[in-house]
Amino acid sequence: MDAVELAGRLTARLCDAVKLEQVATQIAHDLLALGECVPADDWLIVGGSLARGEPTFIDSPLSGESLLISDVDFLYVHYGDEPSTPIAELRASGEKMFATVDLMTLSLGDYRALQTSLGFDFKDIGLSVTDRGLPDHDPVKLDARDAYEILLYYIQAYFWLGVHDQWCAGTDTIGFHLMISRLCMKVLRATAMLDGAYAAHDFDWMTPELATSMRSELAWRREPTQPALDPGRFWTYVHEAFQRFDLEFGQPRSDAVNYSRYATTSSGRVVARHHQCAHDLARAMAAAWVRTLGPADLATAKHRAWHQITRWTGTGKQPTPEDYFRRHKQEIYDHLLAMKVQVR
Numbered sequence: 001m002d003a004v005e006l007a008g009r010l011t012a013r014l015c016d017a018v019k020l021e022q023v024a025t026q027i028a029h030d031l032l033a034l035g036e037c038v039p040a041d042d043w044l045i046v047g048g049s050l051a052r053g054e055p056t057f058i059d060s061p062l063s064g065e066s067l068l069i070s071d072v073d074f075l076y077v078h079y080g081d082e083p084s085t086p087i088a089e090l091r092a093s094g095e096k097m098f099a100t101v102d103l104m105t106l107s108l109g110d111y112r113a114l115q116t117s118l119g120f121d122f123k124d125i126g127l128s129v130t131d132r133g134l135p136d137h138d139p140v141k142l143d144a145r146d147a148y149e150i151l152l153y154y155i156q157a158y159f160w161l162g163v164h165d166q167w168c169a170g171t172d173t174i175g176f177h178l179m180i181s182r183l184c185m186k187v188l189r190a191t192a193m194l195d196g197a198y199a200a201h202d203f204d205w206m207t208p209e210l211a212t213s214m215r216s217e218l219a220w221r222r223e224p225t226q227p228a229l230d231p232g233r234f235w236t237y238v239h240e241a242f243q244r245f246d247l248e249f250g251q252p253r254s255d256a257v258n259y260s261r262y263a264t265t266s267s268g269r270v271v272a273r274h275h276q277c278a279h280d281l282a283r284a285m286a287a288a289w290v291r292t293l294g295p296a297d298l299a300t301a302k303h304r305a306w307h308q309i310t311r312w313t314g315t316g317k318q319p320t321p322e323d324y325f326r327r328h329k330q331e332i333y334d335h336l337l338a339m340k341v342q343v344r
Helices: 001-008 022-035 046-051 088-096 108-115 114-124 144-160 164-170 174-195 208-222 232-250 266-292 295-310 323-339
Strands: 043-046 057-059 064-068 072-077 101-107
Touching: 001 022, 022 043, 022 064, 022 088, 043 046, 046 072, 046 114, 057 208, 072 088, 072 108, 088 101, 088 295, 101 108, 101 114, 108 323, 114 144, 114 323, 144 164, 144 174, 144 266, 144 323, 164 295, 174 208, 174 232, 232 266, 266 295, 295 323
Parallel strands: 072 101
Antiparallel strands: 043 072, 057 064
């Protein structure tokens, strides 16, 4: 597709798409320029909020121009055993154009095997920025397990990003509140997937309560200089999400791997272990939050739950959940991707 068509796809779900036409066209030109760096044997695909047509823009406080603050998610698919172009150089080129770039690589065989929401992002709604379109593939069918995986992943992210510690320290920057809002939207989207919604703007598919919360997040993100929302709402959303998933599964479920085909994979077992830590910790914290709506009680619940999870008996300072998930962040990411291509 050309830059004009691509620009329209990038902002298709936004109510102010006309206002964003110029900046979206420039983004489209940049994406296509990156695609031109990819040799003919390989593919470069855009996923995430850009593929869904709902990236977040804010007005620059200096120039007033619209700035893209969403991550730009790329998948490089290579036909041969290895990518035909240096990935580090391609990533560096992308980072000159965009503030935050995430670039994954997969072989063509792994791409075709890829399922879950990641596969949906880069197959069913992915935007090819090379002139070869998307590789041949079968469509992806999402289910409640996929949604639960998203929920647990972003609960883990809450800790490795240090959100709770920053909140307790009184951090009140726009960047901090944007981070919380992003995590809140991930939790809301995961819950909404149970009703058939996938994009943040699929309001008609969401329950009225969920749609109201999502609209509130989107409205604040468009103008983050307005008064911030309560950081504790993350735990309200998590509590409500657990209630929905318990109903869906018929019982509480500590991970998104067991009882699925991924349970037989070595990487799936690693992911399940980390899921279980996040689940047990989040259950206790979410319950404490909705019971008291107090940050101090939330901190106490976090400490007690983590002690019970780890059974810490060391003489030194006990590692915190933030320490744990930060240390294992890359492992979680790598095994989460690996388990999805270990099943054919």
